[in-house]
Amino acid sequence: MSLRRRMYAMGVVGLVPLLAAGSWNEWSNRALREAELRTNLVEEATYVASEFQRQIEGVQSLLLTLSVIPVVRGTGVISCDQLFDLVRPQNPVLAAIGATDRQGNVICASDRQPGELLPPIADRPHFRKAMETRRPALGAYAYGRRTARHVIHVAVPYDDSAGTLAGVVFASVSLDVIARRHDLPQWNASKVITVIDGEGAIIMRQPDYARFVGQRIEDGRWNRLRSFTTPGNYDAVSSVDGVHRIVGYSPLNAEPLGLFVGIGVDKAAAFAPLNAATLRSLLATLVALALAFGTAWLVARNLIGKPWRRTLRAARRMKEGDLTARVAVIGKGEFADLAAAFNSVADQLVAALSRKDMLLRELSHRVMNSLQVIQSVLRLQERSATAEETRAQLRDAASRVQAVAMTYRRLHELNGTDAVDIGELAAAIAEEISRSLLQSKEQITVECQSRFISPQRAMPFALIVNELLTNAAKHGGNAAMIGLSLQVEGDVVALSVTNARSNDSSRARSGAGFGTRMIKAMVQDLAGNVRQVESVDLFETQITFPVADPQEVQDPQEAKRHMMAQPRTT
Incomplete structure (x- = not known):
């Protein structure tokens, strides 16, 4: 995971508690709002029920007053009908007032025509309840037969002069008047009030009273x-409009006895302001998060990413061999300390490598001197030897030591670089052979491509080239014409040495000589193959081997440096 992604992950982890706290706060506010809404609805329903109670109690008080007036009991200077006609218009909520005997026969009533017989009310709930309980009673919804209005009845029992239950005084309370009093703007599609009687009939509903x-x-x-x-x-979800409502209610057994009052609020509408506030809060949070992540991105890019990339580029340059790579120390802080530490380690590494190179150069110099001494001793012994075979063996040994010394010289000239150009090495060996064993440089034709290999593989390669050229010069005579070819195809090196055929070629081809055995051993070390091809006039040795040891893992950056050059002829 990149450093920038880790910063984002840390930011997300840091935001989780804040988001959790915000969510909890939002949930708490919503729960508190719902609890408050439910409490308010109950209080409002109870208040409306108390208003109905006051209105009904007012009617009951009026009826109680009327029940003790002598005219209602059959005595007085005016008739009962006349009294009720005088009283009813003073109370707009009343649609009618009347009185009955024990059997429920209407004995007087407001707005009754002279001689008009009114139907008995013995079957009405308010009459039966008042007579049974001898207490004021509230009836059920009814549509007045005489008044043609939506009403609910209230009945109060009364006694005759002897104290015996004589009947009831009743009133028809106009629901239309009550509905008009409650036809207020607060009742709308989002908030409704419903009053239901004890029989389950709606006596008032706002809005749309007339409909319900x-x-x-x-x-x-x-x-x-x-x-x-x-x-x-x-x-509840209304069966009329399908709206989900929260309802606060006053039950039937609460005052006034026999009415259920419910106030319902559209839940979606009730929470609309809170939902809008939540949406605004969410949008503000998203904007804040976007700004926070944008700021984090800028901070990560400029204050962290840039210093980190500078350090990483310097490390990669040093990995690729650029020991001059350093990181600019800018300002103060952890990245400045990291850059300073990197530069200090780089300086120490360069110093250590310099000391190592110095020791290696000294060691190589001593090895080359030792090889030169060995070569000189072999040359002296060659001159002092009397037997031709001994002289030839000493001459071959000196040539091999010279090939090793030349390879060491190449490594010394590379100044610590971990690769050797075998094309140049082969050309240099050919030039040395032409000076020491041939009459002219033109007797050797060199066509070698440039290719870098490791020093460990360059040493056996040098011995192979030296041995092949030495054998070609030795067996070809003073007028020998030798061809040296080095071609690279992909990661395979193809080495070819040709010379004019001579009578001594059979010995080289037979593989009985030490040089031939050494060539095969060196080729085996290089994991390669050797093949000898003989024609009428030419004798050719072909050797192929991989650039890198198959058991080694080559660095991709090192592979980039092994570039093939165009063939050249020496």
């Missing part, structure tokens, strides 16, 4: 609603 008044609640839902015993909340 008198409709009955489906049995399953009504059974659930009337099972509630304390004020509270419930969630």
Whole structure:
């Protein structure tokens, strides 16, 4: 993982607690808002129920007052009908006022025509309840037969002069008037109020009162609603408009007895401001995150990425062999300390390599001197030897030592570089052979491509070239014509030495001589192959071997330096 990605990962890890805290805060606010909304709905439903209670209590008080007036009991200077006609217009919420006897027969009523017989109300819930409990009673929804209005009845029992239950005084409360009083802007599609009687009929619903008044609640839902015993909340999806609402309610057993009051709020609309605030907060968070990551990217790029890349480039240059690579120390801080430490290590490395190179040059110089001494001793012994065979063996040994010394000289001239150009090495050996064994340089034709190999492989290669050229010069005579070819195809080196055939060629071809055995041993060290080709006039030795030892792992950067040059002729 890159350093920049690690910084981003650290930033994300650092943001996780903040995002978690923000999410928890958002969830807490939403939960608090919902709890507050539910509490407010219950309080509002209870308040509306109390308003109905006051209105019904006012009607009951009026009826109680009327029930004790003598005219209602059949005595007085005016009739009961006249009294009710006087009282009803003073109370707009009342659609009608009447009184009955024990059997439920209407004995007087407001707005009754002279001689008009009104139907009995013995079957009405408010009459039966008042007579059974001898207490004020609230009836159910009804559509007035005489008033042609949506009403709900209130009944109060009364006694005759003897204290015996004589009947009830009742009033028809106009639901239309109550609905108009509650037709307020606060009731809309997002917030509705519904009042239901004890039989499951809607007596008021805002908005759309006219649409819903008198409709009955489906049995399953009504059974659930009337099972509630304390004020509270419930969630429901309306079967009318499909809106999901949170409902606060006052149950049937609360005052006024027999009415269920519910106030429902569209949950989506109720949380719309909070959702909008959440969306704004989310957008602000995303913008802040984008700015934070943008800033982190700039910081990572300029304050971390650039110093890091400078150090990395310097390290790669040094890996590729550029020991002058250094990192600019800019400002203060960890990267400045890293650059200073890198430069210090590089200086120490250069100093150590310089000391090593100095020791290696001294060692190479001593080895070359030793080889030169050995070669001189062999030359002296060659001159002092009397037997021709001994002289030839000493001459060959001196030539081989010279090839080794020449390779060491090449390595010494490379000044520590870990590769040898075998094309130049082969040409140099050919030139030395032409000076020592041939009459003219023109007797050797050299065509060698440039190719770098490791010093470990250059030493056996030099011995092979020296031995092949020495044998070609020795067996070809003073007028020998020798060809040296070095071709590279891919990672394979092809070495070829040709010379004019002579009578002594059979000995070289037979493989009985020490030189031939040494050539085969060196070729084996190079993991190569040797082949000898003989024609009528020419004798050719062909050797192929890989540039690198197959068991070695070659550095890709080193491979770039092994570039092939154009063939050249010496």
